[in-house]
Amino acid sequence: MNLIEQPPYGLSHNEKAPRLLHELKALTEHHRQACPAYARVLSAEGQWESSDANDLAQLPWLTVPLFKQRELRSIPDDAVFKVLTSSGTTGSVPSRIFLDNDTAKRQSQVLVRIMQEWLGKQRRPMLIWDHPSVIQNRASFSARGAGIQGLSFLGRHHTYALHDDMTLNLEAIRTFHKRFAGTPVFMFGFTFMVWRYGLQALQAQEIHLPFEDAVLLHSGGWKKLEAEAVSARIFNETARNQLGNLSVHNFYGMVEQVGSIFVACEHGHLHCPSYADILVREPGSWRVLPHQQAGVLQVLSVLPTSYPGHSLLTEDRGRILGEDDCPCGRTGKYFEALGRMAKVEARGCSDTFENAGGSQ
Amino acid sequence: MATDQVTAAFAKSLGLPESDITEHLAYGSIKEWDSTAHMVLIAELEDVFDVMLDTDDIIDMSSVAKAREILRKYDIKC
Secondary structure, X not given: OOHHHOOXXXXXXXXXXXXXXXXXXXXXXXXXXXXXXXXXXXXXXXXXXXXXXXXXHHOOOXXXXXXXXXXXXXOOHHHOOEEEEEOOOOOOXXXXXXXXXXXXXXXXXXXXXXXXXXXXOOXXXXXXXXXXXHOOOOOEEOHHHHHHHHHHOOEEEEEEOEOOXXXXXXXXXXXXXXXXXXXXXXXXXXXXXXXXXXXXXXXXXXXXXXXXXXXXXXXXXXXXXXXXXXXXHHHHHHHHHHHEEXXXXXXXXXXXXXXXXXXXXXOOOEEOOOOEEEEEEOOOOOOEOOOOOOEEEEEEEOOOOOOOOOEEEEEEEEEEEEEOOOOOOOOOEEXXXXXXXXXXXXXHHHHHHHHHHOOO | OOOOHHHHHHXXXXXXXXXXXXXXXXXXXXXXXXXXXXXXXXXXXHHHHOOOOOHHHHHHOOEHHHHHHHHHHOOOOO
């Protein structure tokens, strides 16, 4: 059975690990055949010539900046359904992620399956802590646009809480509140946007709009918030203070692996769903680190068939906290994200792969 | 015979003439039926048939024929 057909948090390590390895090896072979640029990177790295990996740590990976430097795709021109772009933090060239119909569909399916765990199956009225122009060009979305677009599937009566100039659209928010305060609602935004332009703005204007049953999902780094000494606890308390009975869940995900998201449970632990996994590597040696030790996050996903993004070394740091034993009861690895790597480390790791691909 | 309401809802949401809406028309097979249009379509179907579709329905609604199958689940004749 394929992992994609499994519930998101129901497989133990022994059930998941062999299937995941099998599917990721098959994806590696698929992309090696279908994407010459990917095959060149692997063969330049010698040890990745063979496909006899017997655990996840031995699978080849790409670094995220490679998607800026090369056009990496495993589909012909006429199969391109959508191109996702992300500028990231380094350089001005955006990553380009090529999606065909199948991959896009799989991403939506998995996203919905994961989110049903946190929101239920009903589509709730949705308040988006962003401005509407973030979704403009339908054929080419920014990371922010793609995130909002993907999650819109889960809501109804989509309402944008901000104006284009990032000020509160109080009329829209109040109308939404008046209509839906007593019913289950869904709120979504990027962590920093929700904080700076949503919660802080409400707080400054002393506006309280209590909802009876809201779920706030937010994604994106804490770095900017940490600089302001805003912890998850302060964020969540402020959210409840301004907006009533909210359950707040951060999630971690990348535009290079849309659909594979890691949602924080009620204990604040980010959880790997059945379709994805995490490894932590030591910068420099790139060996896999044991649980509890902080290093660079590698994300694995069974979703991408249209581009070779099933195994990626991120530029983010984190550490695995445990597996199958989170007090929330969900199975799988759980971890915390610790922000971006230092620039020096990041450069070291993209250099490795510049060299790796240099023989083409 | 009155215009078929499902066909009309698809034509309106995707911005296509009704003659282009065949039973086998599939999500993602034409540029007009992308994820953005899909949400417009869902809202339109909910409006026309006074039904609340859940997230499974949205994911399953991969073709015009499939849309009818889903609507029938809610005792809608279409």
